[in-house]
Amino acid sequence: MKHLIAPSLLAADFGNLQAECEMINNSDADWFHLDIMDGMFVPNISFGMPVIKAINKHTLKPLDVHLMIENPDRYIKDFKEAGANILTVHYEACPHLHRTLQAIKAEGMKTGVALNPHTSIDLLEPILEDIDLVCIMSVNPGFGGQSFIEGTYRKVAKLKELITKYNLDTKIEIDGGVTSENAKMLLEAGADVLVAGSFVFKSKNPTQTIKELKEIIL
């Protein structure tokens, strides 16, 4: 499968969200990556339901919603209603992860689990078949524009090995500090989805930057 590109709207111009959405619609991007932060699980607050709903009105591509919030179980239905297609929760925020994933599936969404940089891939082995997308954080969650953590490659390779071992379709997503410098090596290690915020939106020509990420050949 060709890899997917999911621009993170966190780095977009919030004063011109409709135009930013249209740029992504007309680009080679595959998904919209939306970062939801609650000021508790992470030290930052981003945006919530009303903004997701507004974005959803202008999107033609799946919404990949990344929850950096405590106790996400409270809002699963609301995120579905707001337009989420993939709902990713943090391993570190879910004491009953299996139950949370079943609740996401029951709402008809794809399940995602994100891992902080210090969280081991091995922890997902018992429930890997219930996860459609593993989001490997390559920065500490909470802010855009941070530098990529090199240990990520090892985690990607290890997860790829597990997915292959159990013959699963689980996708590997990388989130944080992705640039054209590390994208190829991440794909070679086994990544399927690259999230890119600053690298896309702070570039001179975001459409072209997305195209370049999409066209990386292995």
Ligand code: DX5
């Ligand atoms: C970080 C978020 C990321 C962020 C990525 O907590 O989960 O999705 O927007 O931004 P960049 O690509 O700028 O690191």
Ligand code: ZN
């Ligand atoms: Zn994210």
